[in-house]
Amino acid sequence: MKIYNKQGEQMTRILVVDDEELGRKAMKKIFAGYGQCTSVSNGKDAVNVYRTALDEKKPFNLIILDISLEDISGLEVLKRIKEIENIENIGKEQQTTIVMATSHSEKETVVNCLQAGCKGYFIKPLKPEPVAKRLAELGFKPLTT
Amino acid sequence: MDDFITKPLKKEKLFGIIEKWIVSNFKIGETKAPDNVLHSVLSDEQSEPVNLKEMMEIWGDEDLIKESFKDFMNNLEQLLSDIDKAIKNNDHDLKKAAHKFKGALLYTGAQKASDIAASIEVMGKNKKMNHAKEAFRELVLECEKVKKFIVQYMDTRNSANK
Numbered sequence: 001m002k003i004y005n006k007q008g009e010q011m012t013r014i015l016v017v018d019d020e021e022l023g024r025k026a027m028k029k030i031f032a033g034y035g036q037c038t039s040v041s042n043g044k045d046a047v048n049v050y051r052t053a054l055d056e057k058k059p060f061n062l063i064i065l066d067i068s069l070e071d072i073s074g075l076e077v078l079k080r081i082k083e084i085e086n087i088e089n090i091g092k093e094q095q096t097t098i099v100m101a102t103s104h105s106e107k108e109t110v111v112n113c114l115q116a117g118c119k120g121y122f123i124k125p126l127k128p129e130p131v132a133k134r135l136a137e138l139g140f141k142p143l144t145t
Numbered sequence: 146m147d148d149f150i151t152k153p154l155k156k157e158k159l160f161g162i163i164e165k166w167i168v169s170n171f172k173i174g175e176t177k178a179p180d181n182v183l184h185s186v187l188s189d190e191q192s193e194p195v196n197l198k199e200m201m202e203i204w205g206d207e208d209l210i211k212e213s214f215k216d217f218m219n220n221l222e223q224l225l226s227d228i229d230k231a232i233k234n235n236d237h238d239l240k241k242a243a244h245k246f247k248g249a250l251l252y253t254g255a256q257k258a259s260d261i262a263a264s265i266e267v268m269g270k271n272k273k274m275n276h277a278k279e280a281f282r283e284l285v286l287e288c289e290k291v292k293k294f295i296v297q298y299m300d301t302r303n304s305a306n307k
Binding site for chain 2 (some may be wrong): 018019021022023024025026029066068070103104105124125126127128129
């Protein structure tokens, strides 16, 4: 089920996962320019919210996932989501694009995430410009209004 | 060998040694060190605890910067005390607490403080706590500078708006 804004532009459904409040705030501000942005603060909620959206036939198009979370790691969340996609037989085109968010000191973990199926990573703090560039490469367009 | 530096390398120590050698070498030749050499060594030492240019890149406008500074100030004591507690109890929460604080500092443009928090996070992760107290003291000191910077920033912005 696709959703559109008043101007008829398709809204991207985005989930932001970060355990830190300021980070969530900054990211929500950036991603609001692409569509509907939801945020959660831990890994278990991320998997649950993803599952619910899928069951309601309103799956997320994009997930920005912090590598280091308080309960389960971002890598673990990524693996669980990929597992669900596998079980539910979701085709490549319909799969959620997952991009990790990481700080410089955790960069080595990114390799494992790339192997597990994420589509790249953003270095924290996220800034609108580099984010827009990468999202364009991944096929996400910002809303014009 | 002319000198040595103990590991882990710290910027302050390293610059101290470089500075010492620049100054003493120039003295030998009785020539003054070019101002720009010394300046570039020293200016990094004196750089602001908060990078406003970075803040503008992240948040895009002054109102949001102010809001994020406020959020940071509201949470600062709690975040610091979580790290302090974890160090005192020697427990596994240190990695989490330091990680969370590191994140907040990154979105506050406080690079140096965030680097210190990152080093504490690594100590927590590797369960090597022998230098954690020292690093925490360093973090508290740097946070004092960040706090002072933010208070000044708010004051000048508020009086400018009057």
